Amino acid sequence: MSESRTRRRGKDLLDAIYTAAIAEAAESGPGRLTMDAIAKRAATARTTLYRRWSDPVDLLLDALAERHPREQPAPGADDLRGDLIAALRLMVDWGFSPAGRAVLAILADPARDPAVVQALWERVFDRHGGTFTQTVLRHYADRGALDPARLTPVVLDIGEAMVTKRIMDTGEAPDDDYLAAIVDQAILPAAGLPPQRI
Amino acid sequence: MSESRTRRRGKDLLDAIYTAAIAEAAESGPGRLTMDAIAKRAATARTTLYRRWSDPVDLLLDALAERHPREQPAPGADDLRGDLIAALRLMVDWGFSPAGRAVLAILADPARDPAVVQALWERVFDRHGGTFTQTVLRHYADRGALDPARLTPVVLDIGEAMVTKRIMDTGEAPDDDYLAAIVDQAILPAAGLPPQRI
DNA sequence: AGTTTTAGCTACAGTCGTGTATCTTATCGT
DNA sequence: ACGATAAGATACACGACTGTAGCTAAAACT
Known part of the structure; x- marks a missing residue:
């Protein structure tokens, strides 16, 4: 018709x-x-x-x-701090894409079905191959730039946790200054490196 | 009838x-x-x-x-680590109460109305008087146990962020071991203290 | 006791989403 | 060019929720 x-x-x-x-x-x-x-x-x-x-x-x-993001943080030559900030930037960009917003809402849904969450991990995250800062931290630990023993699950999750909470609190994408603050004041000290600029 | x-x-x-x-x-x-x-x-x-x-x-x-929680973490004598864990425990308990789940869902709702979020902060959180670990960290900074300059907004938010993310990831309440790991591996190093047990 | 307030009940028209069925026809494979 | 496949349109009965209206009577106030 x-x-x-x-x-x-x-x-x-x-x-x-x-x-x-x-x-x-x-x-x-x-x-x-x-x-x-x-x-x-x-x-x-x-x-x-x-x-x-x-x-x-x-x-x-x-x-x-x-539609899961296939983009991986690619650790560069010798700039742990810069690579961490870049990884968080990648995460923020993803988190503010429609897909990222949808995933966040699914995870925070009180009525969430465990099967759905499990499917989400299996079909989206696991295939994505590790979290954002995790890739970078592991890379530098492999090269001896930091102590692998410090890279506990908690430490590997700090960046993602801080960004997630910030997004939930403000509803806006953190700017580079804030990402740098996360790296300098939270991730690097936890990884056993002296905090940079306070 | x-x-x-x-x-x-x-x-x-x-x-x-x-x-x-x-x-x-x-x-x-x-x-x-x-x-x-x-x-x-x-x-x-x-x-x-x-x-x-x-x-x-x-x-x-x-x-x-x-129904907002009026319970405040009460820093004890001289046990920063223990008080931080207790503060996180308070937060977990609240986060798993019906009210906490509702608040989390509101904050993560992609369709959230900024006016609603603002009302939430004004009517619930602000009156609650600061976040959980924040109260403890400020207390010990006042007594000279740690450097006040290290207590940036980022550092004050680490505990809450880690707990929030953990709850979203697993859907379950973190146990005391995990809370201790957050304190030892993330908060204390960021506050400028040597990490305890790794 | 008499009066005011307001909880509780019922009913209604309207909207939106569901899940299924049916029919037409554009598109693809060969 | 023809047949198989599947997209698109339409219709339907059903249920859930909305927002409003009107009524009855319990609770509170005087």
Whole structure:
């Protein structure tokens, strides 16, 4: 009838659906995520969605898995501090992408289904290969620049924890000064190095 | 008609409504919070709620403000490490109360209204008087046990950030060993003290 | 005791999302 | 060019929640 002349199919359509699902989740939160809204935003029919997924969260997980950031922090020559800041910057950028917002909301959802969280780790994070600052810290520990014994799970998580909390508190992306402060005042001292500029 | 013989009023009724609202928010998340569910759980009529509040979040904010934890960490004699762990324990307990879960969900809600967050800070946190570890760290800095210059906003926030992230990651309350690890491996080094047991 | 206040009940129209069924037809594979 | 596949449109009954209105009667105040 009033159908547009072209009809999307396969990858094109999937892309549109994934984008719509992540955008909806990022705006409304997983709690308010509906098949209806995803379908409308993707300009497709609800029936098309039901042919593949049984509920909105199932769909969202597929979307997040397909769109997980593959970018890895690439530790440079010999600049631990700079590399750590860069890794946190990567994390902030991701955290403020629609996908990052959606993931944060899923993790903080009090009604979260453990199975969903587990699926999130298996399909998104684990494949992503370690956290952001972790990659950098391990790299420099391997080269002898810092004591591997200091890289406990707690220490490896400091950067991510500080950034996450800051985002939740302010709702805004921390600027480079704040990221530098996290590195100088929290991560480096915990890693056994003298704090830089206080 | 089939109305129960007694009819609650004033504070009794308010208490039931607040409890119901926080419980609902903790279970369903603020996104799925409805007047209907609160009314049903409080065993009152929806009309009664509409007489006082115009929407569920408005109601929830009143409930959280009324129920905010007044318990303060009381720094003891001369045990910085122990007092920090105790402060984090207080925070974990609060974070796992229905109110804490509701607050976390509000802060992580991608659809969060800045006005709601601001109201939350003004009506709940600010009145609470500082964060958990902050009280302890300031106390020992005042007594000269550690360098006040090291107590930057970043350092004062490490404990809360680590606990928050841990709760989001695992969905469970960190045990005392983990809290001790946070204190020993993250907070104390950042505060300029040698890490205790690694 | 009489009056005011307000909790509790019922009903209503309206909106939104669900899950399923049915039909048409664009697109793809061969 | 033809047949298989699947996208797109529409319709439907159902349930949940909304916001308002009107009524009854319990609790509180005088």
